[in-house]
Amino acid sequence: MSQHALELCTLLVDDIYGELSSRVLSTLFRYGRLTVSQLSQKSLLPLRQLKHGLVVLIQQHLALHYTSPDDGVTYYEADWKSNYSLVRAGKVMRLVEERFGEAAGAVITNLLLQGHVRVGDLADAYGLTAAETRGNAKGGGASHGVNGRVKCGDAGIGAENQILTLGQLHCILHQMLHSGYITQVTEEQFWPLVDHRNHVERAVKREKFPGGVKGPKQKQELEEMVREKMRKSREEAHSKLEVNGVSRGVKRPAGDTTVRRGGKRVKLDYGFEIGHTKEEDNAEDTFVNENLVIRVNHEKFVVAFRNQEFVNLSEKRIGSTTALVYAELLRRLEARIDRCKDDLAPPGMPDGGEESPSISTLELSATLSKDIELINSIGKAPPIKVEAKVQNISASRRKRRRLEVGASVVGDASSDGDEDDAEDGNISAVDSGSDDHWGDEDFGIPALGSPLARDQKNRMAEIKRHLQLLAEDSYHFVRLVGNRGLGEWTVDFEALTKILKQVELEGIITERFDGIATRLVRVLTEKGKLDEKQVSNxxxxxQKETRAALTSLYESxxxxxxxxxxxANRQPSRTIYLWYFDMERCRQLVLQDCYKAMARCLQRANTEKEKMRPLLAKAERTDVVGREDHYLSKIERTALQNWREKEERLLGQVARLDRLVGIFRDY
Amino acid sequence: MASSSIGSASADNSGLKKALYEKCLQAPANQLFNQHDLLDMGIIPGGNPSTLMQCVQALMDEGLAKVLIQPDGSAVWRMVKQEDANKYKILSPDEALIYSHIESCGREGIWTKNLKNKVNIHQSVLNRCIKSLESRNYIKAIKNVKYPTRKIYMLASLTPSEDITGGPWFTDSELDNEFISALLDAIEQFVTSKSFYRSTAVAEKPRKGKLSQADIQEALKNEFETPKLRHTKARSSLLPFPPGYKGYPTVQHVANWVSLAGITDVSLGENDIRQLLEVLCYDGRVEKATGGLAYKAVRRPAEGDEAGSGNGLTEAPCGRCPVFNLCEEGGPVSASGCEYFNTWLEI
Structure with missing residues (x-):
């Protein structure tokens, strides 16, 4: 938590939820834990008003509270990380839209606006009192400018993607619950972490150490137990959901199922584990418990964002088709990764203390195969046939042929433009739905000899080659851990994240200084502490150039x-000076700069808006809206246009900065 | 009797001496001879050590042989060429002493301060001697890159060693930036041409194992004839080689290529090339492949690709703002009145 981060958070809340909430929040930031009366004193707000502001913060999980069982006093505390998550709202919506369709995007928008909501209420909002929801969405949307998708909620409900039935809504919710993007709200989530810890610790002490904790060994034991218990309570929220939350058996009305849409969603949701396919088929028939209270699970989204970064990195380094394969691999692994950094992991064991999840080529090909086929089908040469013939040719010639095959394949993909485009194309192709036998050929290789089997085998080999390429790259995007199913792969997230950070830092250094500085930093990174002379050698x-570059790097x-x-005299002349590069320090430094730059962008956006206030007031008048051409002069219209562009630019920059924050803080 | 015997002996010896000297000169230059080597030449009648001693002593007196003491205490000799020996004859004793010391340092040269300590002559005398030696063109002053201020002398006929000149990267004891960066660019281009699959020139590309001379020649031809064209055409379609590819250029390949391409007259050893490749690694232009044995180019995003240029922080004015530290609402600099934002938003 830093000054700039707090400044940013206050700005965000001010922007979205208004001045009252932001005032309460900034008081909480400044003073830390406060009771209501203290809060009212410090913020100079009357209690009644204060509670209005506070309730918004609590509803949005921006402020946490805990009632101490000892004295019965409730303390409030701001949660700056969830405050920061407000920036990501736009990205969250886009991701959900991409994966689950626009209707789901609308649902997640509503969830973001509501903070947390009971499933029943959400359904009511859609079904029975749709008008009210629309009003809410609009009200929130207008002030929701930060994410740059002002009309998302409104449009989602009104447009063709309107959710027609309760079944559809539940289907979407179920999918998102299952993939972990939304999660059940538990009481503990409203508690500050410290209070949660103390709470658990008290319970553990009462049960296991009635005589008090003695000695370092017991202390450690206690520590372990507390951590374990907190982990358990966290996991319980999810597992309870699996058992109780999703009740089966309520069929959706027959004939209403838009088969195409349903089929599409199941296929898109690659996040499911293999064993769940049966269940998955029934997904459309499941209803989510009405009384479940749900919220957006930002931790899970961070995992997805991290994957996107890795995919982009691999695309830059290897190629777009390989990046597609990698994207699929990461998406499959994502289902088994709940969060990027686990605070509760046992010491010395990162990634939740479990073995990092792995996936075999065979499993991967089950969901990926369509992609490759799609790309091949665009190419005019029948590469699959070439590949099949090649199998009898000697190894070296085969390599050459494969190169050619690879060439046409990859070349096609790159002509599609960036990765998103390719993916979209893929989705639409799957959507066209000529593949009813999807479920049948999912796993295992069909009997040898059939053309299908050969195709699949070739495809598998192709996928494997891409994976090997990923593994062989000096960044080691994947790692081979076993031979099961044509090779079992895992991803060393921690190492990759470090590389990602390094790459970004080097980028920043290159931009701020020059190529020489980057070279020096890389030398220092690899060699450790070095004397000026050694560096220049x-x-x-x-040496003159080196000294200048090193000094300017040192100054910043x-x-x-x-x-x-x-x-012992420490004379400067008798002292050796060694330069070194400390990534952690750099990371902190850049992170703070990012927060500050984001805050400045938002401030500037506010200033720009302030300048436009009279005109905006006019443009927003009810009689003007929709008839701008008639009521606004040409100058006014260009001014409005200019302002929109500026705002877009500034907010876009915030989103780009958020990417860096993700890299340097969350991943 | 005695005198005549000595006289005849010395007359004999002068013949023997000459024969011995000639024989020794036939051996490779600077070879060292010990007593046994000299006796084994079969010039000294009967292998008589005392005769040998006399001959060698005579040679040493004329400055044609030099005695050196091995670490184990045994003496060895080195023959000096006639013309080198003649130089000593015209020198004063001080000059000869100084000259011998400078000569003994060979290509390394000797710092005047060290020289003074060794010969133990007064500074003014030393200066005079050095001056006269220099005017006779026997010695020359050189510069050491490590200690640019020191006055270092060596024989005029020798070229300074690499330690002194700093190796191939130094021209006139200054690091030659242009030379190095040109070499780096050339090598990068070469490595890039070998690191990616291009659909245009598939068949001709040597893929496996070592490059033969013909391959290299051909590659060179391709490289130099149409470098621009290939460059622009290939950028968009740089495809990775399949996993396990072994054809990435090694240090040896690059060194071969550099020497054949005739980029430079400076002779570059494999170590020099390795150093260049390391620098390219540090620049993030190439990286190690095939377990560190070979090098491959790093794929760069196509030109005009947005991903290649900067990130969120450095694109915003704040990322490059010189007064970012002062920036604060209500402070001397603030976002609302920021000039950089003004220009950035006007674009």
Whole structure:
């Protein structure tokens, strides 16, 4: 938590939920834990007003509260990380739209606006009192400018993607619950982490250590137990959901199922584990418990965003088709990763203390095969046939042929433009739905000899080659862990994240300084602490140049200097000076800069808006809306246009900065 | 009797001496001879050590042989060419002493301060001697890259060693940036041409194992004839080689290519090339492949691709703002009145 982060959070809340909430929030930020009366005192707000502001914050999980069982006093505390998540709202919506369709995007928008909501109420809002929801969405949407998708909620409900039936809504909710994008609200989620910890610790002490905790060993035991219990309570929220939350048996009305849409969703949701396919088929028939209270699970989205970053990185380094394969692999793994960084993981064991999940080529090909086929089918040469013939040719020639095959394949993909486009194309192709036998050929190779089997085998080999390419790259995007199912792959997220950070940092250094500085930083990264002379020797640069670059890097804090005195006097002349690069320090530095830059962008957007206030007031008048051409002069219209562009630019920049925050903080 | 015997002996010895000297000169230059080597030449009658001693002593007196003491205490000799020996004859004793010390340092040269310590002559005398030696063109002053301020002397006929000049990267004891960056660019281009699959020139590309000379020649021809064209055409379609590809260029390949391409007159060893490749690695232009044995180029996003240029922080004015630290609402600099934002938003 830093000054700039708090400034940013306050701005965000001010932007979205208004001045009252932001005032309460900034008071909480400034003073930390407060009771209601203290809060009222410090914020100079009357209690009645204060409660209005506070309730918004609590509803949105921006402020946490805990009633101490000892004295019965409720303390309030701001949760700055969930505050920060407000920035990501736009990205969250887009991701959901991409994966589950626009209707789901509308649902998640509503969830984001509501903070948390009971499933029944959500259904009511859609079904019985649709008008009210629309009003809400609009009200929220107008002030929801930050995410740059002002009309999302409104449009979602009104447009063709309107949710027609309760079944559809439940289907969407079930899918998102299952993939972890939304989660059940539990009481603990409203507690500050420290209180949660104390709460659990008290319980553990009462049960296991009635005589008090003695000695370091018991202390450690207690520590372990508390952590374990907190983990359990966290997992319970999810598992309870599996058992109780999703009740089966209520069939959706026959004939109403828009088969195409249903089929599409099942196929798109690759996040399901293999074993769940049976269940998955029934997904359309499941209803979510009406009394379940749900909210957006930002942690899970962070995992998805991280995957996107990795995919982009692999695309840049290897190629777009390989990136597609990688995207699929990561998406499959995503189902088994709940969060990027686990605070509750046992020490010394990252990634939740479990073995990092792996996936075999065979499993991967089950969901990926259509992609590859899609791309091949665009190419005019029948590469599959070429590939099949090749199998009898000697190894070296085969390699050459494969190259050619690969060429046509990859070339087609890259002509599709960026990865998103390709994916869209893929979705639409699947959507066209000529593949009713999808479920049959999912797993295992069909009997040898049939053309289908050969195709599939070739495809598998193709996929495997892409995976090998990923593994062989010096970034090691994947790692081979076993031979099951034509090779079992896992991803070393921690190492990859580190590379990602390094790449971004180097990018920033190159932009801020020049190529020489980046070279020096890389030298220092690899060699550790170095004397100025050694640095210039290794980097083949004049000592003068090196010194200038090192000094400017040092001044802005990207590299550090270590003094090693040669004698006890610590004379400067008798001291060795060693330069070194400390990634962690750099990361912090850049992160703070990011927060600050984001805050500045938002402030600037506000200033720009302030300048436009009279005109905006006119443009928003009810008689003007929809008839701008008639009521607004040409100058006014261009001014409005200019302002929109500026705002878009500034908010877009915030989103781009958020990407860096993700990389440097969350992944 | 005695005198005549000595006289005849010295007359004999002068013949023997010459024969011995000639024989030794036939051996490779700077070879060292010990007593046994000299006796084994079969010039000294009866292998008489005392005769040998006399001959060698005579040679040493004329400055044609030099005695050196091995670490184990045994003496060895080195023959000096006639013309080198003649130089000593015209020198004063001080000059000869200084000259011998400078000569003994060979291609490394000797710092005047060290020289003074060794010969133990007064500074002014030393300066005079050095001056006269220099004027006779026996010695020359050189510069050491490591210690540019030191005055270092070596024989005029020798070229300074790489330690002194700093190796191939130094021209006139200054690091030659242009030379290095040109080499880096050339090598990068070469490595890039070998690192990606291009659909245009598939068949001709050597893929496996070592490059033969003909391959290299051909590659060179391709490289130099149409570099621009290939460059622009290939950018968009750089495809990775399949996993397990072994054809990425090694240090040896690159070194071969550099020497054949005639980019430079400076002779570059494999170590120099390795150093260049390392620098390219640090620049993020190439990276190690095939378990560190070979190098491959790093794929760069196609030109005009947005992903290649900067990120969220450096694109915003704040990322490059010189007064970012001061920036604060109500402070001397603030977002609402920021000039950088003004220009950025006007674009």
């Amino acid at each position: 290794i980097s083949l640069l004049k 804090g990207f590299i550090q200097l270590q003094e090693v005195p040669r004698d």
